[in-house]
Amino acid sequence: MENILEIKNLSKSYGNFKLDNIGFNIEKGYIMGFIGPNGAGKTTTIKLIMNLIKRNSGEIKVFGLDNINHEKEIKSRIGFVYDESNYYENLSVKDNAKLIADFYEKWSWTEFDRYINIFGLDKKQKIKELSKGMKTKFSLATALSHEAELLLMDEPTSGLDPVSRQEIINILQEYIEDGNKSVLFSTHIISDIEKMADYVTFINKGKIVFSEEKLKIEDEYRIVKGGLDILESISEEDFIQIKRNKYGFSGLTKDYHKFQNIYGSNIVVDKPNIEEIMLYMVGEKYE
Amino acid sequence: MKIVISNSSKQPIYEQITYQIKEEIIKGLLTENTVLPSIRNLAKELGVSVITTKRAYEELEREGYIHTIPGKGTFVASQNIDDIKDKKNKMIEEDLIRIIEECKVFKISRDELIEMINILYE
Amino acid sequence: MNKAVKRNLYIMIKNYFFNIVFLILSVPLWGITSNNIGGMTLTIPIMTYTSISIIEQYEELYNYDCILNSLPISRYDIVKSKFKSIFIIYLINTVLTLVTELGYSMLGVKEFIPANMYILGISLSFLLSMIYGAGAVFIICKFGYGKLKTFGIILMLIIMSTLSIPLYILHNGNYILQASAIIIILGAAVYFILQKYTIKIYYEKEF
Known part of the structure; x- marks a missing residue:
């Protein structure tokens, strides 16, 4: 399978923050959720892909092409949706679209109008009159109107109501239906990707924790819960993170078979969702 | 479907x-x-x-x-027909295994389970 | 690159009302300066500067740079388009100014300007527009929009002193054409040198 995006040994330093030798790939035809706490490096990574900031080292390939040497071609095939609204607030939806449309050879006004209709936007409205959700939808409409093969979305659903979020998720699932396009969806609202993401890349403090098929991650990890008495005879090294309360403990681990064999029905072994995995991993123990 | x-x-x-x-x-x-x-x-x-x-x-x-x-x-x-029969059996078996596991957790004995089945089958 | 130029012009036109008003009000006042072309050398650069300033202000205000640099256009082309826009805006302003001026002259509101003075005036306003316009873009790229005010003030001082040049040249009426040619070449030099350095700065910028 082809990779639409390949990142290898990417590093970037910024004062206090450092993106440290990260790497991951996205295959054609899939949605990748890019998760991590705020400040983990998600936006930095996306900016590096778009060459808005300069990398210190490493390689980024999009559609098999180096992202700096073939910048213009790559950008004509990428649709982007950023967190902040960076449009001329005093101009209308249509006017802002006109200013962007010109740059794309494959721009289609029919497609743009179609999405504007689906999203229920008014082309004559000024951007400053739109709610955050509507601005994101406008952004998405422009990103989808020039036959982009890769959608880069930086926190597109933050600040959106559940209905709008679901609308966007539906559109993305439709987008990848033909198997030729991919989506990189960065977010700290993990519930958005729980259902629709094929792959999940988790970044924390500038490092990639894992980048894997979502189902495989869910297969690998378990949350083991038991009484405090059991906790005493457990080696904490087998756990990624343990949480304690007055009545018992719960811990995230990969080695759950071991515990199941020893403790049998004295413990509960649960399959965690991605959000729980992240919450455990972004604890102090995990470096 | x-x-x-x-x-x-x-x-x-x-x-x-x-x-x-x-x-x-x-x-x-x-x-x-x-x-x-x-x-x-x-x-x-x-x-x-x-x-x-x-x-x-x-x-x-x-x-x-x-x-x-x-x-x-x-x-x-x-x-083929035998396969189907096998598969049907297999499906029921899978369900039964699940039920039996639950019974063990709830400490329901085999006899109690069989009795339950007899009653419910009617 | 031309699409980026189109975009800049679009923004300029949407905000051109102020310039038109300024033009209509200021041209009749040219007679106040001791020589008529003082007015031209003030009007055209000011209009150019204002347009450029507004365009760049929009960019910085709305962080449009982020979008612009995400579109399929190279940084080189972005800068080149900024500079090309300066020149085109200058041309538009010059044409409109001259039309307005001729209009007022024909209506008898002010005197006609002799032809060779026109040439001197256009060349000076070209030089000043390039200093104002290209200088503004350079300053904004290097220091951000905020520092533009300081730049604007310094520039005003320069303009005040250049008003005296036409006076000197008037005394030597023979050399007006040659002087104009040199001034235009200077203007072009300012344009290309500032463009080169702006490209260098822009390449290193992070958004």
């Missing part, structure tokens, strides 16, 4: 899909050579990830329920 997914069920979504398609094939509701939706189309319709439906189909293909012809699509495989 009917597929209904429960988000709150402990059973992973791909397993639910596999199970329900299996069921329809065994019951004869999905006949031999019926075309199944593509992995991507099914994912979109159900609102789940592509990898989920992919895995479901991979399971079904591995167990011989469906086969994929590249370029043509995915079809229900021909099932």
